[in-house]
Amino acid sequence: MLSKKTKEALLGPLSKNNPVLIQVLGICSALAVTAKLEPAFVMAISVTAVLAFANVIISLLRNTIPNSIRIIVQLVVVAALVIIVDQVLKAYVYDVSKQLSVFIGLIITNCIIMGRLEAFAMGNGPWESFLDGVGNVLGYGLVLIIIAFFRELLGSGTLFGYQVIPDCVYEIGYANNGLMILPPMALIVAGCIIWAHRSMNKDLQEK
Amino acid sequence: METLNLFIKSIFIDNMVFAYFLGMCSYLAVSKNVKTSMGLGIAVTFVLTITLPVNYLLENYILKAGALQWLGEEYAQVNLSFLSLILFIAVVASMVQLLEMIIEKYSPSLYNQLGIFLPLIAVNCAILGGSLFMQQREFASAGEATVFGLGSGIGWLLAIVGIAAIREKLSYSNIPAPLRGIGITFIVTGLMGIAFMSFLGIKL
Numbered sequence: 001m002l003s004k005k006t007k008e009a010l011l012g013p014l015s016k017n018n019p020v021l022i023q024v025l026g027i028c029s030a031l032a033v034t035a036k037l038e039p040a041f042v043m044a045i046s047v048t049a050v051l052a053f054a055n056v057i058i059s060l061l062r063n064t065i066p067n068s069i070r071i072i073v074q075l076v077v078v079a080a081l082v083i084i085v086d087q088v089l090k091a092y093v094y095d096v097s098k099q100l101s102v103f104i105g106l107i108i109t110n111c112i113i114m115g116r117l118e119a120f121a122m123g124n125g126p127w128e129s130f131l132d133g134v135g136n137v138l139g140y141g142l143v144l145i146i147i148a149f150f151r152e153l154l155g156s157g158t159l160f161g162y163q164v165i166p167d168c169v170y171e172i173g174y175a176n177n178g179l180m181i182l183p184p185m186a187l188i189v190a191g192c193i194i195w196a197h198r199s200m201n202k203d204l205q206e207k
Numbered sequence: 208m209e210t211l212n213l214f215i216k217s218i219f220i221d222n223m224v225f226a227y228f229l230g231m232c233s234y235l236a237v238s239k240n241v242k243t244s245m246g247l248g249i250a251v252t253f254v255l256t257i258t259l260p261v262n263y264l265l266e267n268y269i270l271k272a273g274a275l276q277w278l279g280e281e282y283a284q285v286n287l288s289f290l291s292l293i294l295f296i297a298v299v300a301s302m303v304q305l306l307e308m309i310i311e312k313y314s315p316s317l318y319n320q321l322g323i324f325l326p327l328i329a330v331n332c333a334i335l336g337g338s339l340f341m342q343q344r345e346f347a348s349a350g351e352a353t354v355f356g357l358g359s360g361i362g363w364l365l366a367i368v369g370i371a372a373i374r375e376k377l378s379y380s381n382i383p384a385p386l387r388g389i390g391i392t393f394i395v396t397g398l399m400g401i402a403f404m405s406f407l408g409i410k411l
Contacts, residue, residue: 024389027231028332071326072300079293087289102339105292109332111232183226184400191386191393198385205384 009120009132013139019112020143020190021197022204026112029103030144031186037160040148042096044141046089046104048134050081051113055133058121074117075108082107112140147189155180210354217358220407223333224366225400230333234367235392237321244371245364246317247328250306252360254328255337258302259356260349262295262338270294295338296329303329333363370396 019025029047033039057077058065065073086104089097097104107113116136121129152158154177157165165174179185198204223229230251238244268274270291275282307325311318318325328334337359346352373395382391 024235025232027235028228028336031228031231071329072297075296075300075329076293079296083289083292086292102336102343105339106229106332106336108292108296109330109335111327111330114330182401182404183228184397184404186228187393187397187400191390191397194390194393195383195386198390205387 006128006131009128010135013132013136014142015139015197016201016204018139018143018197019115019136020140021194023115025115026110026140027190029106029110030140030147031190032103032183033100034144034148034151034186034189035155035181036099036152037145037148039096039099040144041160042089042093043100043103044137044144046085047107047110047112047140048137049085050078050107051116051137052130052133054078054081054113055116055121055129056126058117059124059126059129062122070122071114074114078113078117079108112136143190143193146193147186150189151180151185155185210351213351214354214358217355218362218365219403220409221359222362222366222403223336223359224363224396225403227336229336230331230363233327233331234363234370234396235389238367238371238374238392240375241368241371243320244367246321248360248364248367250310250321250325250328251331251333251363252357254299254302254306254334255356255360255363256353257356258295258299258334259337259341259352261298261302263341263346263349263352265294265298266291266342291342296335299334299338300329333359366399369399373399 013019017023020027020030026047029043033043054074054077058074061073061077082105085107086097089100089104116133120132124132149159153164157163157170157176180189220226224231224234233247233251237247266274268277270287272286272288273283275285275287303326306328307318310321310325337356341352341355344355346355370392374392377391377395386394
């Protein structure tokens with residue numbers, strides 16, 4: 001069912017070609033929503049929906065879009081999808097939607113989406129584009145969830161809002177590290193993930 | 208006085224890069240030398256300062272619930288706020304197109320340096336983010352929105368010039384190989400963010 005090329009499109013972005021760690025795309029939203037796991041999870045799902053469908057739509061339209069106005073066409077398709085996602089979130093998970101505030105709207109300007117539309121969907125068929133979209137978003141979501149895991153665990157002692165660090169640990173003097181909740185720590189955690197990832201993959205290191 | 212406070216607050220306390228991580232992609236990609244980042248910073252400031260008042264007027268006279276009342280009583284019920292994302296991004300994209308033409312005419316060298324990043328300002332989250340924050344905070348007048356745009360732009364400019372200066376010096380230092388390039392830039396940005404947090408307690 002999956003040829004070599006489609007497999008590469010789906011699995012490559014998980015590690016070797018990760019959109020966040022290697023191509024440095026989509027950082028803005030990746031870092032702003034990672035103080036807790038729940039918003040990070042919702043964000044990853046929203047971006048999945050938008051990117052997968054935007055890739056398919058653009059790939060279907062790719063032969064009819066004039067080259068000079070392609071950016072605007074892409075933006076309109078993405079913006080329309082984001083509005084749908086925004087309305088769905090407001091209807092079903094209002095609390096999380098409030099927490100994510102402007103960052104749902106900012107999915108439009110998430111560079112991963114524009115980057116994949118430009119680099120992949122404009123030159124490939126709908127099915128490959130769909131897989132490429134899903135693969136890239138999985139890579140993005142993976143990084144998002146790793147960062148959120150560490151920040152929520154060390155910063156609030158909870159995962160998905162449930163307490164995981166037992167009370168007896170607090171009684172002997174352990175305290176939550178409030179610094180982890182603050183925005184700058186997202187950058188430092190991301191820096192450490194890049195460090196670990198590149199120590200494992202020597203060929204990705206910059207000279 | 209209120210306006211001055213807003214200006215200073217949007218530069219330091221609500222800094223686009225350090226407090227909200229907006230405009231990170233171009234921030235990381237273009238910050239290799241001070242001169243180019245200065246040019247990009249000015250371009251972003253310019254686009255923010257123009258788009259915010261335009262989007263403010265759109266928001267208050269067309270999009271908001273009841274904003275169409277000036278057309279007549281029967282339009283008072285209309286709420287077009289779900290269209291705001293598309294309209295905002297259209298305004299941003301057309302302003303960027305305009306800026307591109309101006310820069311190409313008056314400063315071809317800057318135009319060549321900025322290269323692909325000039326059209327990409329359209330998808331710079333700092334700019335759409337500015338409009339969305341403007342919508343969320345419900346400023347009292349278009350003037351306030353302009354000041355907020357100018358302040359956010361200058362804050363972004365400060366951040367990118369700062370990191371570019373640090374990265375120029377970093378190229379001489381002996382960093383562990385896996386951390387070189389993008390890794391250390393993340394960590395330095397994080398440290399700069401912590402430094403900027405010291406402005407948090409300031410009450411203006």
